[in-house]
Amino acid sequence: MPPAAPRSGDAIFASVERVNAELFTLTYGAIVRQLLTDLEEVEEVNKQLDQMGYNIGIRLIDEFLAKSNVSRCVDFKETAEVIAKVGFKMFLGVTASVTNWDADGTCCSIVLEDNPLVDFVELPDTCQGLYYCNILSGVIRGALEMVSMKTEVTWIRDMLRGDDAYELQVKLLKQVPEEYPYKDDE
């Protein structure tokens, strides 16, 4: 049987069950507020958000691969495109774009114009070092690690800090080949 064709982000988003984005936004806000109250240090909160995102990412990748039918990406460029066009669309309902490729194709920027996590949000003066959407960087890092790519994800632009868009820099550190736990007996 021929493999199923990969589905577009819009098609998948239309077929999954959806919830109101405001419930999602407000729940995320409640999480960040709880973390700020418990941890008090903005750096600690950033790390915790990244860790939570990582935990989500390692499970999210399974659902992503199951629903989207994408075939194995040939190179990192294709991976980034798939994350931006299919991944973001099917989970968050927004499309991102990929820009700023460096010379060897290992580092790029994913740009989000629209971000459902930050509706109604304003950073107070006491939290200026906070990367409010840091959970997204953890999600991408976790998901890519499960498909054998070690990456580093950092924020370049953040609208809550006055920039005009959200820009994440994804840098491929290395491809870790899959290790089988047993020897293949031919």
Place this chain on the structure above:
Amino acid sequence: MIGVGKIKQYSNVLDKPLSKGKQEVSLSAFAFLFSELVQYNQTQVDNIAELERRLEDAGYAVGARVLELLCHRDKGNRRETRLLGILSFVHSTVWKVLFGKVADSLEKGTEHEDEYMISEKELLVNKFISIPKDMGTFNCGAFVAGIVRGVLDSAGFPAVVTAHFVPMEGQQRPRTTILIKFAEEVLQREARLG
């Protein structure tokens, strides 16, 4: 210069236009996020009651904001002042906006005058959650109970709101009931208003 477009920068979040509330995210994105919320809180507490309280507090903040948002956007800045009014607001409008459907039922408690119950066959937040036996009667619906408490409190109807599982005949998963117990002053005010 004509033809040069620039996205308008809103310096103040209050100046941004309010969204219509039609945007959606996938259910799994919300489920993942909620599971992280519960897992994080599990690491911060020692017992079930604490965990329920923390989830409720998280929900309280959501509820307060939902009331503000809905009153402004959908109700034209009018707020319910009568008990039945606010209950049906929660049961219909709030549920419809947050969970996409009105709640399954709204009942008045038979034993006490100040108790009301909103029931739901399967709460959206509990959809992908299973409770291990050693956690007894813990219900992640405490988050939804917190949302309801937040809405009622901010609307001027202080109440104690809790979530309970009610096993149903012939159904594998128990029904969830949100029990609302209004404070004394609410009933007195309601009686005065006639």
